[in-house]
Structures are given as structure tokens and as C-alpha cells.
Amino acid sequence: MAVTRFLTRAGIAERMSDFTRHLRAHGVRAGMPETETSLGALQLVDAGDPNDVRLALKAICASDVESFARFDELFAAYWLNAGKQRHDHTPTQSRSDQKNSLTNLSQKFSAPPADGSGSIDTPDNDNDGEAESSGEGKLIATQVTNRNATDMREFILPEDEARAAETARRIATAIRYRRSRRRKTARQGDGLDMRRIMRKSVATGGEPLHLLRRRRPDRPVHLVSILDVSGSMQLYARVFLSFVKGLVGNDQRTDAFLFHTSLMCVSDALRDNDTLRAVNRLSMMARGFGGGTKIGASLRTFNNQYASRMTGRKTVVIIMSDGYDTGEAHEVGDALARLKRRGCKIIWLNPLLGWKDYAPVAASMAAALPHVDCFAPCNTLASLAAIEGELERL
């Protein structure tokens, strides 16, 4: 294969940092340390042999299964392709779409400054323009279906809000703590804390007079709720939204997301103490409210952008959706499987499950079921309250 002839002259360090940037633009997590290590590694291998260099850089820059599988392609695109960047590189295409449409949303509707001032960076590769335009197209489609942006004020009634918040508080306490396996010093417990006993007994001439104990503490879990606000869910949106507000309002270890055709983080907006301002912020974010649904794509955005920060073993993800989807069904399954690998518990609340004779036959719902730890109805506040017991067992 021909080695790239670059248009501009640059030193090897500069070239290498450009390559790391190329990797980053295609979704591989690599940065300064990787550039440095790569430069060091070049001295250890035959830098004139493309195959050696590829193997060396692969060992350093790839850091998980996905980037490992894609690295060869990315390497070839940068170093072995006459300097042309690949324009048709697909794996991250759809992601950059969403990023762009999100950015468009926040820029177009001048999101409040607290909302990160539109700082979601657009990928700086050459397919920018392309992605931009398709993001735009999606946006127009949603706007046509919903000429009037739905006003959130209609969705939160005072009395419902109070009840939903109360239910949310009870559910949150039910799943708040998970027993840990590692022990920690405590006033009462099932094990002895030998280390501290020993310290105390020095003073008493080796007689362990004070018996200090350790036990397995309950450690708090992180709650993440993802709420479907598409057209088919409109009837339930009010209840759910106040429920989510209740969850988020309870404490800081909670995050909330809304999605229809794209995903947005609404934790900050819901945490706003000024109710009127919160509602304004929400309705600004929820343009396209009641449009189509892309569950798979939204969950994938969540996986890509937020999951690494928010989820781990001590996370419970609550998805509220009816499972009617305009995207690919297998995408939902894939996204949930990936989320599940992070070790969190997934609860799916489906309002339709409360109906008589309902069976989860919608393709996306069926694809999701194998990955879900708890599948429960939630068409009314009463049924929401009823799942409390079930959640305690998780």
C-alpha cells in the first residue's frame, strides 16, 4: 500500500499528534499521553515498516474492543491512503449526526447559558458539512409534524406533581442503597476491626478492651431515568415528567434524560428551584415533543456520551417508554446489551403493560426484554407506587 504523501511538511511529533486527533475525531479515546507514548514506541520498532508501526500504535492507542477492531481501518485511512481522509467512514457518522442536531437544537432555540452554552463540540473532520445538513433535515421533519411546540406547563399540574413526587421519593428510597461487599468501620457490625483494636490495646498493655467492629455498609446507588416523550407517550408524559422531577429533586445522585428522536439531558433544568424557569427551560428543550421515536439511536447517544460518566455497578437505569419505535429494533437490543455490560440494573416501565391483554410484541420491546432486569407497568401513579416492592428486591 502506498504511504501517504502529505501536502504540508511537518515533523514526526506534529504528524503523530495529528494522527491522535484523527483517531479522536473517529471516536477513539486518545490524547496527549498516547501521542507521547507512540513517539517513544517508534524508537522500539522498525519505523520504516508500516506493519510494525501499525501494530505498535494499535497496542498503545486502542483501549477497548471497539477501537481495537476499527484501528486498522483508521490507521490505513491516515497513513496509507495518499493523504486523503476517508469521507465515507460510517461507524461514527450517525453519532456525529446526533451531536450536530443536538447542537443545532440548543443553538437555534438559544438554550439558557447554564445549559453548557452549546459547548457540545462538533467533530472537526471533513464530513462536517454532510453531517450538518442531515441533522438539519431531521430537525425540519420534526418541526413539520409539531408546528406548535408543546408547552410543558400543561403537563405539570400542582396536585399530580405532589403525588408523583411522593411516589418518586418512595421508589427512590426503595432502590437507593445496595449492600456492599467490602467492610468498613462501624459502631455495630458482624466483624472485628483488628487494625483499630490493636491500636487501642497498645495503651492497655495488650489487652483488647475496646472491641471495635466493621460491617458491610449500604452504599448509595446512582439513578438515571430516561423518559420517552414521543407522540405515543404524550398521554402519560405529564405523570412521568413529574415523577422524574420527583426523582431528580430528591438528591444530587440522579440524572434525567428525555428523548424522542434525539436525547437530551434535563437534570439541571429539573433541579431548578424556580418552577417557572424550570418549565420554560424544559419546553425550550422539548421542541419536537410528541414527534417520532428513535429509542435505539437515543440509547446509543446515551451510551456514547454519558454512560461512561454516569453508570457503573451501582447504577439503576429507569427507562420509561412504550417501546413503539421508528428506528431499527436490533439497535435497541444492542444499546441495552452495551449498557448492561457496564454492570448497571435496567428497569423498563411500560405504560401499556397496565392494559388488559397487552403483550410486548412491538419489535423494539421484544428486542429489549432479554436485557431488562425489571419490566413493570406504569400507566397510573397507583401502578407506579405498586412496583416499589419489586424494586426493593433488585
Add this chain to the structure above:
Amino acid sequence: MNWQNLQTKLAGKGYIASSELAMATHIALELERPILLEGDAGVGKTQIAKTLADIHNTELIRLQCYEGLDASAAIYEWNYQRQLLSIRAMAERTGDSGNAIDDIETRIFSADYLMERPLLRAIQQKKPPVLLIDEIDRADEEFEAYLLEILSDFQVTIPEMGTITAKSKPIVVLTSNGTRDLSDALRRRCIYNFVPYPDRTTELAILRARCPAVEPALAAQIVSFVQSLRKEDLEKKPGIAETLDWAAALGGLGVNDITVDPVALKSSLVCLLKTEADQAAIPSEVAQRLAGRAG
């Protein structure tokens, strides 16, 4: 030494490494960075640590991870019984004078009373050992955080004694089965390699290296059979360890051609299929069809 040399050396000890794995190991050794190996069970992740120890003629220190693993089981623990005894002994010797207390305390929290666990032991060796941290994905996230200090600075902090810095940098091999995603912080400190199931030629080479007694014709059959078995819809795909077990079992049964005796074939499959569902998924007929294709 370049990476091809390392590959040959590994092969000399019976470990057939792909060029990617050999390169990753080479870089990890040269840059003194830990190497993180991910892949399904039974593809030889643990084995490479053993082989490396063999090549460098050094000790292999192994830490098996499990949920709830904590510092006292992985890094160090005080020897409480000994501490207790010596407090009493010293108290009797000095009488009950109060000024001896400080002295006693420094004494019993010294290196003599420290029990080294694998991680501390690994950095205390004069000759760099191979430290194998097996199945890191089973330990919880807090334990990964403990590891970061050891893996980046090769030092351990003990509150009573201060910081212990490594006498020699161990060769660190981490393995993960991918049951849980590891934190980015840990990944970034490591040289990464994904170990896949081997292809036909590699697996044949491994089988030859590890079981030289198996006839070449039978070895080819075994490898083709296992390769096509991996394409079936199984819960647990057979790894290389299983292939080697099976080859040994066939040798023990005196089988020279797997297509001849369907009963022996079926009964020897217990070496490859490790769950009830998988055994049901490959009935005798399917096994024979696969064997026929392999033969």
C-alpha cells in the same frame, strides 16, 4: 530485542502469539507499562503471563480478583496475633511505664509485623517478577482505584509506615473477560490487546506445540472440528484450553480418526461443551456432520 524475537521466544516455550499480541507485549516490556488483555475465557490470556515468567526466569505472582476483594487481601495486612503477643511481652518487660507506649507502637507497626499480599510482594522483589492480575473485571470499581497508584507509580502507601516504592518494576499483566467495562483511567495506563479465538493455522500450531504426540492428520481434524463448532450458536464457545483437553482425551480413548466412532466422539465432547444447553444443541448427528466436514 525486537518483537519478532519475542514472538520466537514465546513460541520456543510453547506459546504461539499473534503478531499483534507479540508487539503489544514487546512495547509493554520496553516501556515498563502494564499490559491489559481482553478476550473470551480460554484463549490463553493467563498463559502468556506464565510464559513470560518462564522466559525471564522469574517468579509469577498471581492475584485472582473477585467481587469484594479489598486492600487487606490484595496489598497488605498487619499480623494481629503477633502484634498482640509482642505488646504483652514488651509490656511485661518494661513494666507499666507510660513512656514505652510510643516505642511499642512504632515497633509493632513495622515491617516485621506486616504480611505482604500479592501486590506489595510484587514490588518488594529484587528481581522483577511477573505480576498477574487475573480477571480484573470481577473486582469492583473501588479496587481499580487502588490499582491505579500501584500501576502508575509502582508504590504502596501504608498509613503507619509511609510510602513503599518498588525495588524493581514488575511486569504487570492484567486480564479481563469483559463481563464489565473497565474504567478509562485504568485502560489509559495500560497497553491494550484483544485476544481473539485463534484462526486455523495458529490453532494447529498451538496444538502441535502443546501436544506433540497427536498425529498430524488427527490434529488437523481436531482443529477443523473445533473451528466449525465455534461457528455454531453456543452459550460458551470452546477455547484453546478446551481444544487441548479434547486432544488429550481423544489420545486417551485411542481415537485416531474422529469420523470413525460416533459414540466415542459424542462422549468425548464433554471436554468441549461445558453447559447443558450446549450439549443439547450439539446432538450426535450434528457432531458427526461437523466431524465429516472436518475429515
